[in-house]
Amino acid sequence: MIVCFDIGGTTMKGGYARAVEDINVLERVPTPGRDFDAFVGVLARAIADCPAPPRALAAAIPGIIEPGSGLGVVANVPCISGIPVRERLEAALGLPVALANDADCFALAEVAVGAGRGHRVVLGIILGTGVGGGLVIDGRLINAEGGFAGEWGHGPVAARLAGTPVVEIPRFRCGCGLSGCLDATVSARGMEALHRHLHGKEATSLAIVAGWEAGEAEPVRTIAIWLEIAAAPLAMLVNTTAADIIPVGGGLGGSTALIAALDAAVRPLTLRRFDRPLVVRAQCRVEPGLVGAAWLGFASL
Template sequence: MDFGGTKIEANVLDPAGSVLWRDRVPNPGTYPKAVAAIGDLVGAAEQALGARCTIGVGTPGSPSPRTGIMRNSNSQYLNGKPFGSDLEAALDRPVRLANDANCLALSEAFDGAAAGVGSVFGLIIGTGVGGGLVLDGALLDGAHGIAGEIGHLPVPWPQGAELDPPPCWCGLAGCCETWVSGKGFARAFHAEHGQTLTAPEIVAAARNGDPAAKQALTDYTDRLGRVLAQVANLLDPDVMVLGGGMSNVAELYPALPAIVRHHAFSDLWDGRIVPARWGDASGVRGAARLWPAAGTAEHQAAG
């Protein structure tokens, strides 16, 4: 399951990673209805396949490793709720939860754009910004379950408008999410140019030669490059994989390495920055990978 802000997607994978069944429904936007929607998707999948599935869920935010209570989710109605245990009660089986960026990183490290390397950083730049780290094929959650959460660090090496940072929903100000998420891109464009456009509309205008939109995309690319340079300096991964809506902007990839190289504390930084192989399906595939890849008595299929 990929629990998104606007939709909930379910895939059922066989142990080799082939998709046996998929569906998505709108996220109903309230906690009880969301739990029920997941139950309905699981029921539909198992009826279609005639098999009982293991359940992995990629979520915005993450459960506390000490209490199991959700925190740090920009789908704020999840925060403070025992999402995992409520799903286990509704589905009558164990459920594994992980942050959606962790799921992206796990998917891409397993059989995606970063397969076969030792260290992978996954960054979602969509409605929000989240990061996850995989080392030698295993997720690194950290002592408090927040490893890789770059979205709520400030934009590094601030300049210009960044010196007067906007508030973030988390209670701080100037977080990366307020600048390099899709919403942050649109917010910054409105603040700078007084126009209300979505991120895809700004990108389209830039491609059509609009000067304000071209400058906004240049500024966005520079900010994202500085964020990734911070990742390089802190974690130095082999590959950084981008997911979420902004990862589909092809103009980013030729420009980002030089920006990272300029800010990285190295004379030879040559890491790779790539889009997710599995696109917006990477999170749901990574959620399935929270269970073993090979069939066991417990594992008939991963969904």
């Protein structure tokens, strides 16, 4: 049995996994983000209450483990940032510990029980408040030892000109410190900034997508440009990684029509020609963080 956790900056949820498809989910509890001892205490209580002696603890975290140093980079949970978090947790808990970014765990969940089943190279992407992703090849997470692989949302690569007629796109400032990142341009908040730039009006991403689905002129213009900006980098990732399926999670991933439109925009741009959908909605809609963490934990044994 594996004790698994999905850790967020505000709350954390645990579970007991007998298998990836068999997880007993625990109640969500507040994350003690600034108190390492209290943080360990939450994990230790779950281990103590486990119905059978666990073999390991695995967790999805809202950050990354730096390759080489093993230091956590977890802004939303500062008590595990800047320390060799895996080593510290193993010493405190007396169990092997496996950790991965939450987007990586999302990708693993899609491999385990979602749209990635049966595919050799799976690029799971998040389109929500932020833009992220994880890469799994032959069932193995590329970031198994930590790192930034799959973080396609960061880097100043967003198109500066797009649309018909062509319009100039600002280099929106990103939370990572750069400008012109996809995270700041095609995330939910990026879609809202794009709509504001194009039309001088405030609207939520949900309202923009709903207006586009209804055929309203201004949202149709916004989404056409959004698709153009998002599709080219995704196609380049397909060419680079040989991904043969791209499950999409996050708030924007909930729109079947939007994901179908993104798929239609991406496929003509890839070197490999696909006669089936490439960009698809995620299928593991419930607790992907726990499912991915469980896969990670079992794979580490």
